[in-house]
Amino acid sequence: MLEIRGLRHDYDGRTVLSVPSWDVARGDSSLVLGPSGSGKTTLLHVIAGLATPTAGTVRVAGEEITRLSPAARDAFRARRVGLVLQTLHLIGVVSVRENLRLAQRLAGAKVDDARIDEVLAGLAIPALSGAHARDISVGEAQRVAIARAVVNRPALILADEPTSALDDGNCEKALALLLEQAAACGATLLVATHDNRVRGRFARRLEL
Amino acid sequence: MTIPRLALAYLASRPLLTALNTAMLALGVATIAFLLLVTGQAEDRLTRDAKAVDLVVGAKGSPLQLILSTVFHADVPTGNIGLEESRPVATNPMVASATPLALGDSFRGHRIVGTDASFLDLYDAKLAQGAMFAGEMEAVVGSEVARRHGIAPGAQLTGAHGLAASGPAHGEHPYKVVGVLAPTGAVVDRLVLTPVESVWHVHEEHAPGRKEITALLIRYRTPLAAAMLPRAINSGTAMQAASPAYEAARLLELVGAGVQTLQWFAVVLMASAALSLFVALSSALQERRYDLALLRTLGASPASLAALTLAEGVTLLVAGAILGLALGHGAVHALGLWLSASGSWPLTGLAWAQGEAILAAAVLGIGALTCLVPALQAYASDPASLLAKR
Known part of the structure; x- marks a missing residue:
């Protein structure tokens, strides 16, 4: 599912990330652990094809994304990778449903409202569909962000510090939702965090 | 999308x-x-109105005012000239046509222009209804005047002294409308035309005796006239000659x-x-x-x-x-x-x-x-x- 070989990323002449070899099998959810500044976010960005590493190869779902052109990487990410960011950013000027449609359209897919309803129902937030994204609470926005990450049935879901802003109860809920949704669409989940509360939920981990 | x-x-x-x-x-x-x-x-x-006339001969004063009053019908005239005085210009061999113009009255803001049939030729104006005026106190109105005030041949209209809509009325001298002109897009659409004699008739009590007009609208027979006629008039007579094209440009x-x-x-x-x-x-x-x-x-x-x-x-x-x-x-x-x-x-x-x-x-x-x-x-x-x- 994920195959990393000889990965190195330099920034300002300094190596900020080095992963000699790492494999994650399909459906094998995993943690990326490490203190702040250890390169967790950079690793996720490289895997997502948002950043080009200095050296090494990354294969995602059989595609060697480090060899793809920037445009092809954008297209690949849109179709196969779901991202949940730390700050759960939604496009505030449109509705929740429109945020999910946006993810579908940008992936080159047709708008599928049935799928959107299904995902929102799975996350227990069907009533939010018409709400303006800027008007909803942080907890709701988190669920919408997860919904957006899974709406295109990606092969890989990347979550960057999804729990750092949450209290213990919500942290637990968010993780459960992420794992549940990843399993529901058969995706591999990768969570990058320095949050020790998360450790117990994952059998596999990469320490940076 | x-x-x-x-x-x-x-x-x-x-x-x-x-x-x-x-x-x-x-x-x-x-x-x-x-x-x-x-x-x-x-x-x-x-430019369209100015093109109709090559030269205006009128009383001395501001040339721009003379053109504004006699060609664009937008200002008061500079004064009058004697009919006899103007005759040599009208009969000059370099002049193709000389149309007399006698201004002074208006009908609801539209000028009443005392002139003759050659005025219509200047603007290629044609009659839409009725006939051309033939006698004193008969009038032909422009298309705009007819449209705005609902005037048809047979109607009577009363002039007011001066060019403003509110001048004292000449109620005792009504005009009889005999014709309505077709639209031309030129200034003539907004005028009331009548024989010069009507204007003299209406103003007889104010200025008895001497026959005066406001201006002569000249069309040249030859381009040479443009070089000679204005200078001859301006220096040799008590009248003034002004070119509409030049004044319009100015x-x-x-x-x-x-x-x-x-x-x-x-x-x-x-x-x-x-x-x-x-x-x-x-x-x-x-x-x-x-x-x-x-x-x-x-x-x-x-x-x-x-x-x-x-x-x-x-x-x-x-x-x-x-x-x-x-x-x-x-x-x-x-x-x-x-x-x-x-x-x-x-x-x-x-x-x-x-x-x-x-x-x-x-x-x-x-x-x-x-x-x-x-x-x-x-x-x-x-x-x-x-x-x-x-």
């Missing part, structure tokens, strides 16, 4: 700023469109300076609108850089982010340009309706002025260039470095 929809959503999310930018653009465009329409139509009208030059000032004012208005648009887009870009980064993570290409920014600016530009043109044309039309009540300049907002296409193209072009800088910034933004900072 995605990009325009998002652009509209962003515009709608800041209604006040969107309205302000559109309004500024619209005001600039409206001002310039207004000036183009008014000057274009005035110039058209002036008038346009005078008006042109004022128009140019206004045009610069409008350009400044549009420049500040462009600046405001630039600031709005740049600050919007700053505000939503995380949105843009997010769109990139969702698969949007850098080009589509640039397109999003551009679409926002261009939507404002198109809305501003359309609104501005509508406003400009509406204002000209309103002015035209208001002026038409007083019977002076005919203006319409239902026509395009020369230069309006260039105006629209310039607004869109310059505006798009203004949006290009923020658009390129959006294109160049790096989502990874921005998201890593959080």
Whole structure:
């Protein structure tokens, strides 16, 4: 599912990330652990094809994304990778449903409202569909962000510090939702965090 | 579909700023469109009316005033000349036609012009109804006069002394309308024509005896006349000769300076609108850089982010340009309706002025260039470095 070989990323002449070899099998959810500044976010960005590493190869779902052109990487990410960011950013000027449609359209897919309803129902937030994204609470926005990450049935879901802003109860809920949704669409989940509360939920981990 | 929809959503999310930018653009465009329409139509009208007559011979005074009063029918005459005095000019071999003009009265703001049948030839005017006047106190009215006051052959009309609509009436000397002219697009549409003798008749008690006219409208038989006749008249007689074409050009030059000032004012208005648009887009870009980064993570290409920014600016530009043109044309039309009540300049907002296409193209072009800088910034933004900072 994920195959990393000889990965190195330099920034300002300094190596900020080095992963000699790492494999994650399909459906094998995993943690990326490490203190702040250890390169967790950079690793996720490289895997997502948002950043080009200095050296090494990354294969995602059989595609060697480090060899793809920037445009092809954008297209690949849109179709196969779901991202949940730390700050759960939604496009505030449109509705929740429109945020999910946006993810579908940008992936080159047709708008599928049935799928959107299904995902929102799975996350227990069907009533939010018409709400303006800027008007909803942080907890709701988190669920919408997860919904957006899974709406295109990606092969890989990347979550960057999804729990750092949450209290213990919500942290637990968010993780459960992420794992549940990843399993529901058969995706591999990768969570990058320095949050020790998360450790117990994952059998596999990469320490940076 | 995605990009325009998002652009509209962003515009709608800041209604006040969107309205302000559109309004500024619209005001600039409206001002310039207004000036183009008014000057274009005035110039058209002036040159067309001036072309009908080669030379005007009248009483001494301001040549511009003489032309304004006798060719454009917009000012008071410089005075009168004796009929006998003017006869040598009329019979000069270089003169093809000499049309007498006796002014002084008006009918509801329309001038009553004492003249003869040759006046119609000057403007290629034809009768639409009835017949040409044949005797004293018979009148033929222009198409505008007939339309506005519902006048048909057989009607009677009473002149008022002076050129204002409110002069003392000559109630004891009514005119009998015998004909209505077809529209010509020239000044004759707004006149009431009658034999010179009618004017003499009406004013007999004021100036008995001497037969006077206001001016002679001359058409040359030969181009040579333009070089010789005016000088001969101006230096050899107590009368004055003035060229409508020359005075119209001089008038346009005078008006042109004022128009140019206004045009610069409008350009400044549009420049500040462009600046405001630039600031709005740049600050919007700053505000939503995380949105843009997010769109990139969702698969949007850098080009589509640039397109999003551009679409926002261009939507404002198109809305501003359309609104501005509508406003400009509406204002000209309103002015035209208001002026038409007083019977002076005919203006319409239902026509395009020369230069309006260039105006629209310039607004869109310059505006798009203004949006290009923020658009390129959006294109160049790096989502990874921005998201890593959080």
